[in-house]
Amino acid sequence: MSGVQEGPSMEQQIREYINQEFVAGQEIPQIKDDTELIESGILDSLSILRLVLFVEERYSLKIAPGDVIRENFETVKAICGYVRKRKTQ
Amino acid sequence: MPSNAISRLGEATGTNRFLYAKLIVPLVAAMPAWMAYGLALAYANIRVRSDRASFEEVVACLDFVFGPRMTPGARNETARDYFRNRACMRVDAIRLTGDGRRLIQSTTIRGEEHVRQALKDGKGALLCSAHYGSVRVGAALLGARGFPVTLVAIWSLPKDRDKDSGRGSMYQYAWKPIEHHFRRANIMAASSMAVAVEVAGVLRQNELVFTLVDNPPLYSRRAVVQDFLGGKAALTSGPTTMAKLAGAPLLMVFVRRTGKWGHLELEIHPPISLAGSDMVAARECVRQVEEAVRSDPSQWELWRIRTLVSLGLYPEDRAREYFRRVGRRWGRMFEPYP
16 A cells, blocks of 8 residues: 555546535536536536636636636536646646 | 618618718717707607607506506606607717716716725725616716726627617617727627626726626526516526625616706715625615616616516516507517527
């Protein structure tokens, strides 16, 4: 055993945030990494703002409004892909 | 050739836009206020006589909401004033061309200190109003006063809606003379998923965002049913949530036309408390709008049956029955933006 404890992955953190903030209490199943977030109505304009503020704070990023497009926010996988790309820039 | 066809031809060829910008705007801007507003009132009086269907529709809306509490005489007078207010709004916009001095001089501004304080605190402010009085002009007037204001609006309607309403293009160029007073291009309400992020972005720059709370739900997917004008209406709670998330104060603003047609009163209220739930603050916004509408119903722009149906205030079957009775085509209701 290496003894090194890894924290939750980015996917896990974002998935948990969305499940907790936007899914809990609604009659929809918990989301997966490839669940359509916009098409399914889980995210709307205001919840995307909340998610953006969460991502900015958690990953020390500044997200420009121009980056808030379907392609970057349609699934947890897409959000993580966007964040990773931004972190390496 | 019927006047409708002439108007459509002018629209299609761009002649209407050209004449409005190059002839009407400079001419009205150069007139003394009494003459410009006098012409607007005369135009409104002609419209009331020639477009009886629209006039009767406003009367029917007032009757539906106020019932016997408003006498038939008062309903007719209010409906007449509704058209006068709308005509005067165009003159307001024209008098705000250039540096806007003409209109600023005939406007009483109250509560400007709340905006100054908000900007001093560094988090911008969300200014909230309703389709009441000369609201778009009022927002631009704050810009003309030197405040960095950006408007959340729907000035450019999608093509298919233009055909439906027949006013899309006019709607855009009537507000052209005031556009330069805004700091940034309009944030197009409900046009994309980034609207709230865009609003927050502007607030982060310590600027002002001006929005309306009485938009029918087709412009806002986040509508909640609230008590309004004696019924239940679906209104947006978005502005309160956005202000809270951005940490910006929420100020209600009303731009009223006072007894004299050429005089406006722009009143900025102290910040609404955002300490409780979003709904508490949203209810307070709606309460203030209702108070304004009840104090002078003729200044509310939304006295149209289809709009009241969109808000959920007017039952659709009754509205369809009204349209059938007066021999008007119901058409299709607008679908919410995707």
